[in-house]
Amino acid sequence: MTAPSPDSRVERDVDLATRSTYGLRARAGALVTLRSRRDLEDLETQLRSLALDWRVLGAGSNVILGEGCRNLTLLSLEGDWDSLEVDESGRARLGAGISLPVAARRLSAAGWSGFEWAVGIPGRAGGAAVMNAGGHGADLARVVRRVEVWRDGEVTWWERESLDLRYRHSSLGANDLVLSVEVQLEPGDPDESAARLRDIVRWRREHQPGGRNAGSVFTNPVGDHAARLLEAAGVKGVRRGGAEVSSKHANFILCDPGTDAREVIDLMVFMRERVLEIHGVALTTEHRFLGVEAPW
Numbered sequence: 001m002t003a004p005s006p007d008s009r010v011e012r013d014v015d016l017a018t019r020s021t022y023g024l025r026a027r028a029g030a031l032v033t034l035r036s037r038r039d040l041e042d043l044e045t046q047l048r049s050l051a052l053d054w055r056v057l058g059a060g061s062n063v064i065l066g067e068g069c070r071n072l073t074l075l076s077l078e079g080d081w082d083s084l085e086v087d088e089s090g091r092a093r094l095g096a097g098i099s100l101p102v103a104a105r106r107l108s109a110a111g112w113s114g115f116e117w118a119v120g121i122p123g124r125a126g127g128a129a130v131m132n133a134g135g136h137g138a139d140l141a142r143v144v145r146r147v148e149v150w151r152d153g154e155v156t157w158w159e160r161e162s163l164d165l166r167y168r169h170s171s172l173g174a175n176d177l178v179l180s181v182e183v184q185l186e187p188g189d190p191d192e193s194a195a196r197l198r199d200i201v202r203w204r205r206e207h208q209p210g211g212r213n214a215g216s217v218f219t220n221p222v223g224d225h226a227a228r229l230l231e232a233a234g235v236k237g238v239r240r241g242g243a244e245v246s247s248k249h250a251n252f253i254l255c256d257p258g259t260d261a262r263e264v265i266d267l268m269v270f271m272r273e274r275v276l277e278i279h280g281v282a283l284t285t286e287h288r289f290l291g292v293e294a295p296w
């Protein structure tokens with residue numbers, strides 16, 4: 001049960017089962033929901049009074065939420081942060097809480113091109129900045145101009161050069177709260193963009209499994225594909241507790257309801273060891289770990 005506190009922005013002992021796309025069993029010590037810019041005013045004091053270490057949770061589509069979330073405050077951006085504005089030069093400002101597929105569809109329909117790749121990625125703009133999300137030959141680094149960040153009570157804009165965006169990497173740290181993301185788009189043809197969106201969605205349906213997953217578990221090593229290495233290592237269908245390697249895509253893990261972080265991590269360790277044993281390649285993971293140690 002979630003116990004409401006007098007401040008409606010703060011909930012304590014929060015069930016996290018619906019807060020990650022793996023649907024992992026975990027609870028947060030506290031969840032602070034920021035709904036407007038005004039909520040930043042006393043955020044530092046609020047976090048201090050909760051006396052817990054804190055992290056940010058986006059759509060939870062690339063995270064493993066562990067038992068240790070009990071000792072964390074998680075921040076979530078909702079309400080006004082689900083915003084999108086674009087000016088006549090194609091400069092678009094995405095609130096950190098907006099869903100990437102929603103932003104991709106709206107921008108394409110409005111005649112702006114350069115964000116179509118995001119239609120199949122079920123994260124939010126803030127998480128996309130941290131992860132440098134991408135696919136289909138593009139990523140956020142290609143279009144981002146700057147990112148608005150709250151750190152220690154101060155809000156500043158980080159220019160693209162200071163973000164150090166690389167393959168699934170940025171210089172944003174665990175206590176940097178992304179508030180908005182500014183991208184530069186090009187004029188496009190809404191019909192062409194719509195066709196591109198359809199192709200991407202179709203490709204994903206054909207190649208990726210549905211169900212509770214968090215996308216690719218491992219990054220692709222230079223010149224190869226993690227999925228190919230994993231498939232050749234025979235990991236498809238292997239199970240640890242409620243976590244199973246997809247039989248459709250060897251780099252996806254699917255979770256039953258009630259699975260916990262330990263089970264997913266055990267399976268990840270097995271997958272990685274098999275690839276190391278058979279191909280001599282040490283894979284690295286795309287996932288981020290909140291409330292549990294990364295396994296390597």
Ligand SMILES: Cc1cc2nc3c(=O)[nH]c(=O)nc-3n(C[C@H](O)[C@H](O)[C@H](O)COP(=O)(O)OP(=O)(O)OC[C@H]3O[C@@H](n4cnc5c(N)ncnc54)[C@H](O)[C@@H]3O)c2cc1C
Pocket residue numbers: 021055056057058059060061062063077096120121122123124125126127128129130131132133134135176177178179213214215216288289
């Ligand atoms: C079916 C599926 C397909 C996917 N395909 C792709 C793909 O093609 N390409 C790709 O790159 N990814 C893919 N992903 C992974 C994921 O969607 C992306 O990494 C996405 O950018 C994560 O965003 P999120 O809001 O879910 O972040 P979360 O998973 O909630 O968080 C990820 C990290 O970002 C931090 N974070 C989140 N929001 C903020 C914020 N506002 N401020 C500061 N830190 C923040 C978290 O603390 C955490 O460290 C896929 C996932 C799924 C489930």
